[in-house]
Amino acid sequence: STARTESSSGKLYADFAIFKGKAALLITPVSPKFIGMASGRQMVDRKGIVLFKFIPAIGAHKYDSERKQYFALSATEVGCLISLGPVESCEFFHDPSMKKSSEGQIKKTLSISPFPDGGGYIFNLSVMDSLNKTNERFTLPVTKAEFSVMRTAFGFVLPHIMGWDRLMEPQHGDTEHGQPHGIA
Amino acid sequence: STARTESSSGKLYADFAIFKGKAALLITPVSPKFIGMASGRQMVDRKGIVLFKFIPAIGAHKYDSERKQYFALSATEVGCLISLGPVESCEFFHDPSMKKSSEGQIKKTLSISPFPDGGGYIFNLSVMDSLNKTNERFTLPVTKAEFSVMRTAFGFVLPHIMGWDRLMEPQHGDTEHGQPHGIA
Amino acid sequence: STARTESSSGKLYADFAIFKGKAALLITPVSPKFIGMASGRQMVDRKGIVLFKFIPAIGAHKYDSERKQYFALSATEVGCLISLGPVESCEFFHDPSMKKSSEGQIKKTLSISPFPDGGGYIFNLSVMDSLNKTNERFTLPVTKAEFSVMRTAFGFVLPHIMGWDRLMEPQHGDTEHGQPHGIA
Amino acid sequence: STARTESSSGKLYADFAIFKGKAALLITPVSPKFIGMASGRQMVDRKGIVLFKFIPAIGAHKYDSERKQYFALSATEVGCLISLGPVESCEFFHDPSMKKSSEGQIKKTLSISPFPDGGGYIFNLSVMDSLNKTNERFTLPVTKAEFSVMRTAFGFVLPHIMGWDRLMEPQHGDTEHGQPHGIA
Numbered sequence: 001s002t003a004r005t006e007s008s009s010g011k012l013y014a015d016f017a018i019f020k021g022k023a024a025l026l027i028t029p030v031s032p033k034f035i036g037m038a039s040g041r042q043m044v045d046r047k048g049i050v051l052f053k054f055i056p057a058i059g060a061h062k063y064d065s066e067r068k069q070y071f072a073l074s075a076t077e078v079g080c081l082i083s084l085g086p087v088e089s090c091e092f093f094h095d096p097s098m099k100k101s102s103e104g105q106i107k108k109t110l111s112i113s114p115f116p117d118g119g120g121y122i123f124n125l126s127v128m129d130s131l132n133k134t135n136e137r138f139t140l141p142v143t144k145a146e147f148s149v150m151r152t153a154f155g156f157v158l159p160h161i162m163g164w165d166r167l168m169e170p171q172h173g174d175t176e177h178g179q180p181h182g183i184a
Numbered sequence: 185s186t187a188r189t190e191s192s193s194g195k196l197y198a199d200f201a202i203f204k205g206k207a208a209l210l211i212t213p214v215s216p217k218f219i220g221m222a223s224g225r226q227m228v229d230r231k232g233i234v235l236f237k238f239i240p241a242i243g244a245h246k247y248d249s250e251r252k253q254y255f256a257l258s259a260t261e262v263g264c265l266i267s268l269g270p271v272e273s274c275e276f277f278h279d280p281s282m283k284k285s286s287e288g289q290i291k292k293t294l295s296i297s298p299f300p301d302g303g304g305y306i307f308n309l310s311v312m313d314s315l316n317k318t319n320e321r322f323t324l325p326v327t328k329a330e331f332s333v334m335r336t337a338f339g340f341v342l343p344h345i346m347g348w349d350r351l352m353e354p355q356h357g358d359t360e361h362g363q364p365h366g367i368a
Numbered sequence: 369s370t371a372r373t374e375s376s377s378g379k380l381y382a383d384f385a386i387f388k389g390k391a392a393l394l395i396t397p398v399s400p401k402f403i404g405m406a407s408g409r410q411m412v413d414r415k416g417i418v419l420f421k422f423i424p425a426i427g428a429h430k431y432d433s434e435r436k437q438y439f440a441l442s443a444t445e446v447g448c449l450i451s452l453g454p455v456e457s458c459e460f461f462h463d464p465s466m467k468k469s470s471e472g473q474i475k476k477t478l479s480i481s482p483f484p485d486g487g488g489y490i491f492n493l494s495v496m497d498s499l500n501k502t503n504e505r506f507t508l509p510v511t512k513a514e515f516s517v518m519r520t521a522f523g524f525v526l527p528h529i530m531g532w533d534r535l536m537e538p539q540h541g542d543t544e545h546g547q548p549h550g551i552a
Numbered sequence: 553s554t555a556r557t558e559s560s561s562g563k564l565y566a567d568f569a570i571f572k573g574k575a576a577l578l579i580t581p582v583s584p585k586f587i588g589m590a591s592g593r594q595m596v597d598r599k600g601i602v603l604f605k606f607i608p609a610i611g612a613h614k615y616d617s618e619r620k621q622y623f624a625l626s627a628t629e630v631g632c633l634i635s636l637g638p639v640e641s642c643e644f645f646h647d648p649s650m651k652k653s654s655e656g657q658i659k660k661t662l663s664i665s666p667f668p669d670g671g672g673y674i675f676n677l678s679v680m681d682s683l684n685k686t687n688e689r690f691t692l693p694v695t696k697a698e699f700s701v702m703r704t705a706f707g708f709v710l711p712h713i714m715g716w717d718r719l720m721e722p723q724h725g726d727t728e729h730g731q732p733h734g735i736a
Binding site for chain 1: 267339351
């Protein structure tokens with residue numbers, strides 16, 4: 001039916017949103033994109049990620065979405081986050097212009113540090129632009145309950161952003177899988 | 185076939201039920217409801233929840249479903265519950281009339297506290313109605329095994345009540361996802 | 369196609385099998401069975417279980433399947449098993465004739481106890497038949513690796529044997545779910 | 553549509569790849585293969601596995617895929633790996649020619665040992681060929697974050713390589729499951 005078609009083609013929004021005093025954090029997983037080769041093979045063209053969007057507050061319950069900043073976590077960075085012990089911290093460095101002429105101009109740093117009392121984590125995003133001499137900072141306290149949602153939901157999406165849910169679909173499992181004979 | 189159509193359209197019931205001496209607790213997850221925008225976007229119209237229904241006992245193995253009380257846990261409250269350590273407790277406060285003229289009249293409190301011996305949790309629901317001067321209380325001991333069922337089943341439903349299972353379906357993953365170019 | 373129809377209708381076997389010196393244990397999950405009511409409601413008619421089948425050894429790598437004994441774990445018993453700490457044990461008592469005239473004649477007991485060195489568990493099944501004066505016993509050591517398979521696979525099937533995977537299917541989530549208005 | 557058909561029939565590739573100084577490790581899960589019996593039963597014909605492919609480095613960021621070696625983990629070996637404590641290690645021995653005339657000629661050993669500082673694991677694969685007098689060794693340090701990805705992704709695939717996802721599909725759950733009557 002038409003409704004069904006629209007449902008399938010329409011873009012779906014379901015952020016996990018955390019609104020705090022100085023900033024908001026909106027999180028959404030993004031599936032990998034596969035590309036078909038002439039051989040019939042399907043390869044990962046773009047890897048899946050978990051996308052963090054930070055938005056600064058400009059007043060009580062008001063956020064300036066024009067000044068949003070993104071940070072895209074890879075599968076291994078997601079693995080790091082979900083295995084964090086209660087007193088452990090982690091830090092990720094990204095360069096949005098890697099392998100381009102502007103490489104090194106912008107430095108993004110996401111750090112996740114435990115509260116002193118062990119009841120949650122502080123998320124810090126810093127975006128330094130050496131050309132424009134700007135440095136934007138976002139600080140967001142994440143409670144233990146909110147972090148538990150992330151840990152569980154990220155554990156759910158991890159196999160999906162790796163494309164392993166697709167590998168486990170019946171049509172792939174039942175066909176030949178190119179595994180060498182006599183393998184052990 | 186007709187059977188299949190009825191199966192798809194018929195409402196399905198599959199509570200996780202705990203019957204104890206003073207009360208029964210019936211738990212069911214509820215998916216989010218999406219709404220389609222003119223732009224073709226699908227937004228979350230009503231968030232998913234885990235719905236607790238408490239029913240008081242009025243005798244041996246008899247419960248008075250007329251006097252049931254509901255408590256709807258959000259994703260973050262579910263995250264709190266499933267990350268509870270063996271000696272930790274949590275408490276949630278709800279106002280069913282929030283942002284209405286009767287705001288503050290009814291106060292619902294769900295508290296979850298560990299047994300002194302670490303072998304489970306006590307679930308307490310209190311529903312205070314300041315206008316009608318009533319205060320209903322439900323107390324239900326939950327064994328470690330029953331809590332383990334909750335923890336596992338809630339961990340399963342959490343991505344679903346957030347709508348993230350829908351985000352990970354192939355048709356959404358394979359299409360453009362509006363991610364800015366050069367993101368990192 | 370015909371192949372597809374056969375694939376859907378054919379009964380599928382995929383036991384998790386553990387063969388040891390004195391006995392074998394074959395484990396398979398069984399989905400709940402739903403029944404449609406005249407109202408259009410679908411109720412759980414028979415609950416899902418995790419089915420244990422014990423078979424005694426009658427020689428090296430030989431097992432006598434004529435003398436097999438079953439033990440069906442409920443959702444809560446599965447919850448108990450998967451939350452076992454390394455030095456904890458649990459025990460389940462079943463009466464296959466409960467609520468029948470022969471109630472109490474046969475007593476089945478499944479006990480799971482940790483190895484003294486913490487490296488796994490001993491599974492013991494005892495089936496006592498007071499009328500026929502028989503008492504069959506099965507003893508099976510389960511390694512930490514085998515128990516880890518159980519814990520992970522049982523955690524996967526638990527929401528399914530509860531019927532919660534069906535509750536989370538899009539067609540149920542998107543329709544009205546009978547949740548009272550103004551719930552909190 | 554044609555696209556859909558190709559998508560279903562095309563072989564999909566989505567390795568989890570770890571590239572290190574001396575070797576690379578590519579991991580992919582492989583579903584079990586079912587076979588239909590004349591009776592209509594579907595049995596597991598070939599068990600599912602998690603396939604490790606080791607490739608030696610021959611320079612900076614260069615790997616010699618001609619000298620790759622495979623190691624196929626069974627469900628129980630996966631169970632062992634995902635339940636490893638921070639200071640525990642495990643070791644698996646495989647003979648690719650088991651039950652053939654060349655049995656014993658080649659010995660494969662995969663060992664997983666913790667870093668002294670607890671921050672990850674060393675993966676070692678040794679392939680000894682006694683006839684050709686060769687012994688190939690691969691050593692790969694795996695960080696805590698990478699191991700967390702393995703643990704989570706392997707936990708996801710474990711029920712699939714056991715075929716239990718197929719057992720839990722509605723069409724199997726709703727039909728008769730051959731469970732003896734009066735079982736407990």
